Amino acid sequence: MSFSQKIIHWYSANKRSLPWRNTTDPYKIWLSEIMLQQTRVAQGMPYYERFIEHFPTVHDLANASEEEVLKLWQGLGYYSRARNLHTTAKLISEKYNGHFPDTYKGLLELKGVGDYTASAIASFCFKEAQPVVDGNVFRVLSRYFGIDLPINSTEGIKYFKALALKVMDADQIADYNQGIMEFGALQCAPKNPYCLHCPLNDSCVALQKGKIDILPVKLKKAKVKERYFNYLVxxxxxxxxxxxxxxxxxxxxxxxxxxxxxxxxxYSLEEITNTMDTVLELKEPTEIYQFNEKTIVHKLSHQHLHTKFWIVKSEEKHSNGVSLEELKEYPVPVLIAEFINTFKF
DNA sequence: AAAACGGGGAC
DNA sequence: GTCCCAGTTTT
Structure with missing residues (x-):
């Protein structure tokens, strides 16, 4: 059996039942693929269900406000995905009469759709022979074929896409693509893959050379930046x-x-008191105190946000003020949402 | 070519 | 703590 045949065979026996696997509706496939970019299936799933419920068609999504879309997206991260999602929904609804492009090339023109997502939609919905290359595929190919080119280098990306093109099954592209990703997610996992009982263990180069734990190779990313946030409530x-x-x-x-x-x-209480006029128009606050006893360190991929929430009470009524209840309707970062949930007057 | 862009789960 | 997730866009 060839590599692709083994993948497809493994997939037929091990595939999970996922909500976007019961359809070839480009809207649903597109939505799921955008949500799953750099996001685990388990994390994206409830968001997918909520979006489909609120926006059953691309027209419903297009007619929503950006704030609504961001609010539903809250907590999923990489918010440019949500903004691009909305932009693309409006384009599809208003200019394309609700129809998505039906080719890889056409899909690639959409905001938020890159090589991976265009390949996924084109293959799942339209059977176009375009191999997906996501994190799972990089791992499976690098191990099985023993390739140590960094998967996040320009050369590596090009090499793996070409290799994927060579080894794919063009006649069963949807199952092959789904299969190799599922295989990477469940069987050829990043840590402790279960090679002992793997359908590819008789021909996997990394396994034969004892390089499972060093492949795939990845260039190190830039180090984390420390930032200091003071929110003035x-x-x-x-x-x-x-x-x-x-x-x-x-x-x-x-x-x-x-x-x-x-x-x-x-900054200390005194320093905040002395400098808060640089961001506030407030004249005479009556009371200031730090709400969180210890500094909150909110960790993003490349930034650590050392955060203090300062409660500032004032007699002046502000024009753009909202109640705590109203605030819960706005899209906010998780850092802010967690504050709102613990805050009491 | 490298950096920016979230949040969470697994180890 | 470290790694990485059904990646894309901007610099």
Whole structure:
């Protein structure tokens, strides 16, 4: 049996039942693929169910506001995915009459759709012979064929896509693509793959050479940056809270937060008191105190956010204030959501 | 070519 | 702590 035949055979016996596997509707496949980018199936699943419930068709998604979409996306991370999702939904709904492009090349033009996602949709929905190359596929191919090119180098990416093209089964592309990813996720796992009882263990180069634990090779990523966030939770006499929407570049674009004073190190109460006028128009706060006893370290892939929430009480009523209950309807970063959940007046 | 972009789960 | 997840876009 060939490599692809073994994969397809393994898949038929081991495939999980997943909600987006019962359809070839490009809308549902596209939605699931965007959600699953750099995201585990278990984490994406409830979001997928909620999106389909709220937006059964691409037109429903297109007609929603960006805030609604971001709110449903809250907690899933990489929020540009949600913004691009909405942009693409509007394009498909308004310009393409609800129809997705039916080729790899056409799909690649969509915002948020790169090589992997275009290949996935084209193969799952339209049977176009385009191999998917995701993290699972990199791992399976690098191990089985014993390739030590870094999977995140330009050369490596090109090599693995070409190799994937060579070994795929063009006639059963949907099952082959689903199969090799499922195989990577369940059998050829990153750590402790169960090689003893693997259908490929008689021909896997990495296994024969004892290189399972060093493949795939990956170039090291840049180190984490430390940042110091001071959120100013300004409460007026009616306990309305001032909120702002993050604009421009950087993390959490278009999500909501409190006025933010970022510093180069941790600041004390006195230092915050003396510098908060750089981000606030407040004249005379009546009371300031730190809400969280210990600094919260919110960890992102490449930043550690050392965060303090400062409660600032004021007599002045602010124009863009919202109640705590209203605030819960806004899309916010998990860091803010966790504060809201623990905050009591 | 490298950096930016989230959050969570497994070890 | 480290790694990495059904990657893409921007710099």
């Amino acid at each position: 300004v409460l007026d006499k009616e306990n309305a809270i001032e909120i702002r929407q993050r604009r421009g570049r950087g993390i959490w674009q278009n999500l909501f937060e409190f006025p933010l004073l970022e510093t180069e190190r941790e």
